[in-house]
Amino acid sequence: RGPGNPSALDPDFAARAARKGGSRRNAWGNQSYAELISQAIDSAPDKRLTLAQIYEWMVRSVPYFKDKGDSNSSAGWKNSIRHNLSLHSKFIKVHNEATGKSSWWMLNPEGGKSGKAPRRRAASMDNSTKLSKVRGKKKASVQTAPETTADSPSSQFPKWPGSPSRSNEDSDVWTSFRPRTSSNASTASTRRSPILPERDDLPDEELLPSLVFSSASSNVPPTVTEELELIDGLNLISPSSSMLPTQQSVSSGPIQRDSSFSLRTRNTVGSASTFGNSLFNPVDVSLQSPVSRFSGPQTLEALLTSNSPPPSDVMMTQVDPILPQTGSRLNNPTLLLLGGQATQNKMGPVDPRGKPSEQQPESGAGALTPTLPMVACPETTANLATLKAPAQLGTPPLLPSGSPAPLGATQDRLPTDLDLDMYMENLECDMDYIINSDLMDGEGLDFNFEPILVGTKCQDPV
């Protein structure tokens, strides 16, 4: 594998190499593929292009590729195009509802971490690498029955296009999407297809909450469903990210979607202009130095103590949603988590999935608060409390060996891996609860349960 001798396989290599002596980095100029693709997408009226359209743009707009549109000579650079699209988190794939059409490719409003997707073979086997490997393996082995069962998470996502109670007129372009990474996540970045079945590939800390919401959203009235979808979207990037909303915001921008999600997101973000004309720069700044958004004691204090919604734009933009393994990113969610905890008494149950980073601002906006407690298992809340309380006292008995590195207001900061553990625990509880008290009961999924009863169930899930 791999090109031993590029010139042997790349007929343009010589020409390119020849020009390297000059000012050109590549045969077509100094722009990288990623930059060209960005340019192509940016030049599109809708700020989105299919792969084929990107090809077309290249052939049309880049002299070097003008005579390389035929399949004979295009394999190489098209492969590179695809490679770059997949590789860079700055590009996001958006499901194209039109049948037979390939996905839309858009620019990640958050800049995609200055291009590189977080799942490359950077450090040897960091979290992202592990995740990607796991995901890759799963993809190869699992990938089962996407969109099959009625109650599978996927069955709910097709609703996204129509956005139940909203306009359907644009359903063919309504593109539910998620960060590839998540990445999400995500995560992991990853990056994931908008198709929900890929949630099966999510690491547990992401999968579980997703299932929670999926189960809920597929069994609630449309209006509530929409709310939950919103949360689900948020949750996809949880426990700490805010990418999806941002992307939603952008997707609703150029695509002109009429969705409460996007509207709310805009409101939450504070100003859609954040991702308006310049899709990268404003957010890039926050990405490059996310902590700086919190460096101000006022902001931090507000996060930790204020009952009023903190600056929502901070909440929605400060975290890098794609790099859950990024320490700088995790710091913020940790703070946010604690911020949510700090306001727990005032605000009621804390989302067990540890995403007060979304909840808090949303609660302030009154948008999500009613729905979040629905899946908040009191036990997990209790666990959270038991975990958090000592931590807040500066004695983290349940903490892994990591040192919290207390400093000032951040003395509550927990080790990042603890965060994950906490998520896991909380999520497990959610799952147990959902499975045992709802799915197994066969009583339908009524999430409008009483917290007290829920607490009982959670205490003894079996």
Next chain:
DNA sequence: TTGCGTAAACAAA
């Protein structure tokens, strides 16, 4: 070491 270009394996549509 990192970013980039390139090739290629592989899978899904």
Next chain:
DNA sequence: TTTGTTTACGCAA
């Protein structure tokens, strides 16, 4: 076949 993901390699800065 096209699209998309991922891995691997070599090169240059």
